[in-house]
Amino acid sequence: MKLLKTSLAVVAIIIIASFAWYGSYKSDMKKLEDELRTYLTVEKGIDEQTITSITARRSKMPMYPVVVKFKDNPEEHIYYYREDEWIQLAPDPNS
Secondary structure (H helix, E strand, O other), X not given: OHHHHHHHHXXXXXXXXXXXXXXXXXXXXHHHHHHHHHHHHHHXXXXXXXEEXXXXXXXXXXXXXXXXXXXXXXXXXXXXXXXXXXXXXXXXXXX
C-alpha cells in the first residue's frame, strides 16, 4: 500500500512539473512573438495590418526563431533575439 501511495505521488509530481514546464514554454513563445511585433511596428515602422502572422518555435539553431509572414510577401522572414537586439536571418537583409 505504501508503494502505491509513493508511486501515485511521484506520478502526480511528474504531471504537475510537465504542466508547469509547458506553461512556461508557451509563455516564453508568446513573449517573443509580442516583442517582435512591437519591434516591427514601433522601431521598423511596419504597419501592423501588413503582418499576417508571427510564430515563435523551438529549433536547433537558433534556439528560438520567430517566423513572420507579411500580406504582400509570401516569403517567410525569420528573426531571432540575441544580446538585446533582433536579428533577421532569412531572407538575407543584406542581399
